Amino acid sequence: MRKQLMKGNEAIVRSAILAGCRAFYGYPITPASEITEAAAEFLPRVGGVFLQAESEVAAINMLYGASSAGVRAMTASSGPGISLMQEGISYMAGAELPCVIADITRGGPGLGNIAAEQSDYHQVVKGGGNGSYHTLVLAPSSAQEMADLTALAFELADRYRNPVVVLADGFVGQMMEPVEFPQRATAPQTPAWAVTGTAESRGNLITSLHMGSDELEAHIQHLESKYRRAEREETRAEDWRTGDAEIVLVGYGIVGRILKAVTAEARADGIPVGLLRPITLYPFPTGNFQRLVPRARVFLVVEMSNGQLAEDVRLALNGARPVEFFGRMGGNVPSHAEVLALVRRLARQYGVVMEREEERMAHV
Amino acid sequence: MSSELISEYEVIHAKPKAFYETYERKDELQHQTHYCPGCGHGTIHKMLAQAMDEFGIKDRTILISPVGCSVFAYYYFDVGNVQAAHGRASAVATAVKRSRPESIVISYQGDGDLAAIGSAEILHAANRGEPIAVIFVNNAIYSMTGGQFAPTTLIGQKSTTTPSGRSAIHEGYPLHVSELLATLEAPMYIERVGLGDNRQIAQASRAIRRAVENQVRGLGFSFIEVLSPCPTIWRLSPVESQRWVREVMEKTYPLGVFRDRTKDAQPRPTPQEPPALDAIPQIIGVADADVTEHSAIRHEPVTDVDLHVRVAGFGGQGVLLLGEVLAEAGLDAGLEVSWLPSYGPEMRSGTSNCHVRLSREPIDSPLVTAPNVLVAMNEPSLKKFDKSVQAGGWVIYNGDAFPPECVRKDVHVLALPFTQIADALGDARAANMVMLGALLEIAGALPQTSVDAALARLVKNPRFFELDERALARGRELYRESVREVCHAG
Numbered sequence: 012m013r014k015q016l017m018k019g020n021e022a023i024v025r026s027a028i029l030a031g032c033r034a035f036y037g038y039p040i041t042p043a044s045e046i047t048e049a050a051a052e053f054l055p056r057v058g059g060v061f062l063q064a065e066s067e068v069a070a071i072n073m074l075y076g077a078s079s080a081g082v083r084a085m086t087a088s089s090g091p092g093i094s095l096m097q098e099g100i101s102y103m104a105g106a107e108l109p110c111v112i113a114d115i116t117r118g119g120p121g122l123g124n125i126a127a128e129q130s131d132y133h134q135v136v137k138g139g140g141n142g143s144y145h146t147l148v149l150a151p152s153s154a155q156e157m158a159d160l161t162a163l164a165f166e167l168a169d170r171y172r173n174p175v176v177v178l179a180d181g182f183v184g185q186m187m188e189p190v191e192f193p194q195r196a197t198a199p200q201t202p203a204w205a206v207t208g209t210a211e212s213r214g215n216l217i218t219s220l221h222m223g224s225d226e227l228e229a230h231i232q233h234l235e236s237k238y239r240r241a242e243r244e245e246t247r248a249e250d251w252r253t254g255d256a257e258i259v260l261v262g263y264g265i266v267g268r269i270l271k272a273v274t275a276e277a278r279a280d281g282i283p284v285g286l287l288r289p290i291t292l293y294p295f296p297t298g299n300f301q302r303l304v305p306r307a308r309v310f311l312v313v314e315m316s317n318g319q320l321a322e323d324v325r326l327a328l329n330g331a332r333p334v335e336f337f338g339r340m341g342g343n344v345p346s347h348a349e350v351l352a353l354v355r356r357l358a359r360q361y362g363v364v365m366e367r368e369e370e371r372m373a374h375v
Numbered sequence: 376m377s378s379e380l381i382s383e384y385e386v387i388h389a390k391p392k393a394f395y396e397t398y399e400r401k402d403e404l405q406h407q408t409h410y411c412p413g414c415g416h417g418t419i420h421k422m423l424a425q426a427m428d429e430f431g432i433k434d435r436t437i438l439i440s441p442v443g444c445s446v447f448a449y450y451y452f453d454v455g456n457v458q459a460a461h462g463r464a465s466a467v468a469t470a471v472k473r474s475r476p477e478s479i480v481i482s483y484q485g486d487g488d489l490a491a492i493g494s495a496e497i498l499h500a501a502n503r504g505e506p507i508a509v510i511f512v513n514n515a516i517y518s519m520t521g522g523q524f525a526p527t528t529l530i531g532q533k534s535t536t537t538p539s540g541r542s543a544i545h546e547g548y549p550l551h552v553s554e555l556l557a558t559l560e561a562p563m564y565i566e567r568v569g570l571g572d573n574r575q576i577a578q579a580s581r582a583i584r585r586a587v588e589n590q591v592r593g594l595g596f597s598f599i600e601v602l603s604p605c606p607t608i609w610r611l612s613p614v615e616s617q618r619w620v621r622e623v624m625e626k627t628y629p630l631g632v633f634r635d636r637t638k639d640a641q642p643r644p645t646p647q648e649p650p651a652l653d654a655i656p657q658i659i660g661v662a663d664a665d666v667t668e669h670s671a672i673r674h675e676p677v678t679d680v681d682l683h684v685r686v687a688g689f690g691g692q693g694v695l696l697l698g699e700v701l702a703e704a705g706l707d708a709g710l711e712v713s714w715l716p717s718y719g720p721e722m723r724s725g726t727s728n729c730h731v732r733l734s735r736e737p738i739d740s741p742l743v744t745a746p747n748v749l750v751a752m753n754e755p756s757l758k759k760f761d762k763s764v765q766a767g768g769w770v771i772y773n774g775d776a777f778p779p780e781c782v783r784k785d786v787h788v789l790a791l792p793f794t795q796i797a798d799a800l801g802d803a804r805a806a807n808m809v810m811l812g813a814l815l816e817i818a819g820a821l822p823q824t825s826v827d828a829a830l831a832r833l834v835k836n837p838r839f840f841e842l843d844e845r846a847l848a849r850g851r852e853l854y855r856e857s858v859r860e861v862c863h864a865g
Contacts, residue, residue: 013663014706015661015667016703016714025660028659053658053659057649058648058650062469062473068463068495069466069496069499072470072496073466075459075466075467076459076466076468076469077474079457080471080474080478081474187713188738192656195652206437207475208437208475208478209434215456216456216457216458217456217458268741271739275739344742344744347744348744
């Protein structure tokens with residue numbers, strides 16, 4: 012496979028098509044429009060459907076239709092559009108319909124601005140629609156991961172019959188990096204539950220309606236069992252230099268990349284720092300956090316939002332270690348320098364053993 | 376005895392085959408519907424089922440049921456069933472039909488569902504001419520939720536949310552959906568019918584049959600509005616309800632055909648066969664054979680490079696392209712690279728900048744907050760970014776002299792009127808490539824073959840390619856000359 016320089020947003024569409032996506036319903040919004048534009052270019056050429064809907068409300072309900080008909084389908088949007096889609100996402104989770112939604116986040120609340128933020132965490136990871144449900148959420152931090160996790164998203168969506176969100180910030184969507192693609196396109200089988208307008212599928216029914224209270228409770232418990240299975244089998248995270256880390260930096264998406272640079276710089280200073288980058292935000296990689304507890308003194312969560320990820324980190328650690336938070340918002344990005352300064356302060360505050368000090372002590 | 380008797384009869388009016396024999400999706404009373412006595416839904420369901428029977432399309436039919444009393448249409452119709460969110464049936468139907476063009480898609484919606492919350496979805500489905508059939512059941516009220524006002528409620532009609540009757544001043548006028556949709560170009564067939572008496576019912580049956588037939592024939596969007604009695608919410612007997620349809624509703628909603636373009640219509644073209652799976656990587660531009668082989672495969676990769684570059688200038692100066700050529704060349708040379716543009720409001724305000732990284736090691740952060748090379752194509756960019764440059768780094772500035780507040784002692788500087796230099800080469804727009812040439816010479820990292828390859832990929836116009844090649848060469852030369860000058864001066 013050869014690498015080509017490509018924007019993350021463009022990589023998503025190509026990867027989706029290779030993964031068998033044949034329906035894309037979208038509505039333009041900065042900074043996700045490249046995805047919709049690339050879909051408009053390529054879907055019709057591979058025998059798929061592309062349609063620009065009249066709203067995000069319509070777009071997600073069109074996904075509901077395409078998915079009901081047994082076709083791999085996706086859409087892309089950003090915060091305000093994702094808010095409008097929550098109705099359809101809840102219906103799809105309830106009706107057990109797979110789909111992939113790319114959320115290239117921007118500033119909020121409301122119109123906010125179009126700079127990169129990570130403030131969609133709650134509405135995506137906690138499920139912004141009504142009812143007891145989850146979306147599975149994957150958080151790429153590079154153009155290559157935009158491609159790889161989109162392909163994975165389609166697999167997971169079908170495996171769990173549930174919407175999967177690829178949650179990326181405007182930076183990851185807009186930046187170009189070398190990307191390589193599998194050289195084979197997959198042709199997924201039409202699922203047996205789909206309604207396809209054939210004698211075989213005539214008895215099928217897609218609905219999220221369960222009138223009896225026991226019937227609905229049983230349905231929710233069935234959904235819950237899928238989520239428990241996802242929690243056992245699908246959590247993913249990048250552990251980087253965490254083996255001996257006393258300060259664990261935590262961040263996803265573009266922040267994960269920044270924290271990697273900070274880790275290297277802090278290590279050069281002799282501070283034993285590591286990075287834990289959640290790749291699945293739901294299911295949350297709780298195990299990866301708990302494994303670091305014996306060695307870690309403190310976890311520092313860095314976000315481009317107001318402590319939304321930090322809440323999940325606190326839940327994952329359940330009080331075992333202190334969780335510090337640093338966030339920038341509005342399109343501001345946590346700089347290496349400010350995070351590094353914070354790491355140094357935490358190293359002093361939490362009595363982190365500096366490697367150089369250890370060396371010095373050894374020589375005394 | 377009794378069974379023998381029955382066997383002597385020939386059944387002429389049986390239940391349509393498109394209905395289930397018994398309604399097993401219902402909890403109880405599986406031999407009858409959940410609709411109230413005198414409700415129009417049962418009648419309309421039967422018309423629809425008879426049409427399905429007549430055209431033999433039961434296996435092909437996908438029925439989209441709405442939210443409202445007919446949410447349970449799937450209890451009765453032995454076809455593929457999809458239950459949609461409130462108001463969204465025509466959006467759902469749109470996508471079902473587009474992905475399964477061979478199927479017969481029927482969207483069944485009430486007036487609260489279609490005319491209020493789903494008004495956008497129906498308007499746009501109609502305007503796109505989606506080749507589906509929409510059955511719009513209008514009873515001028517929200518029935519399932521207990522009788523609230525709908526956009527179709529008549530002037531003066533009482534509801535639980537218009538307790539003293541609909542007032543035109545407060546709630547506006549009854550919404551004429553059929554007439555509204557008939558202003559659009561795309562719809563194929565639009566008719567309003569009623570269930571007010573047997574004559575109306577017979578016409579309603581013909582209209583529904585027509586809508587189904589249109590889709591079987593592969594024609595476009597068909598819309599049948601049915602004025603339908605709701606005795607329970609209207610608090611009238613079934614007979615009085617029919618009279619109300621006939622004598623009151625019909626005055627606001629006249630019956631008739633509002634659009635019929637079926638005579639001249641041609642079946643819509645059938646979709647093309649999809650390409651073979653093997654062809655798809657090539658179609659979407661990711662086939663290895665179509666991705667340029669990087670010369671790094673042919674040459675030794677460059678030795679030691681760790682560039683953190685920030686390029687900034689006015690929009691139109693080629694800031695992003697400069698960065699892209701650099702990143703492409705780095706990739707070609709076998710390096711790890713990243714390119715990150717400023718976007719959005721920054722782009723629109725007329726300034727532009729990008730972050731480029733080239734390294735032998737995997738790139739940690741693609742954000743360049745402390746560049747070791749700053750390419751400032753104008754003075755505002757220099758002022759914005761000069762303080763961020765690493766000590767010992769380089770500033771390449773498009774201008775003769777630095778503004779006094781930007782003079783730093785701890786960075787290298789190459790300040791030249793690059794725009795004029797490019798102009799002398801034939802086009803001022805090539806200033807970005809002159810500056811890139813200087814940068815490449817300073818970094819001394821990338822083989823010329825990689826730069827050429829990158830430029831060839833990004834600049835397709837032969838005239839600009841040739842110009843850019845000269846501009847790059849000129850930039851390299853200018854840097855070498857400046858070094859000589861420094862040496863002489865030293």
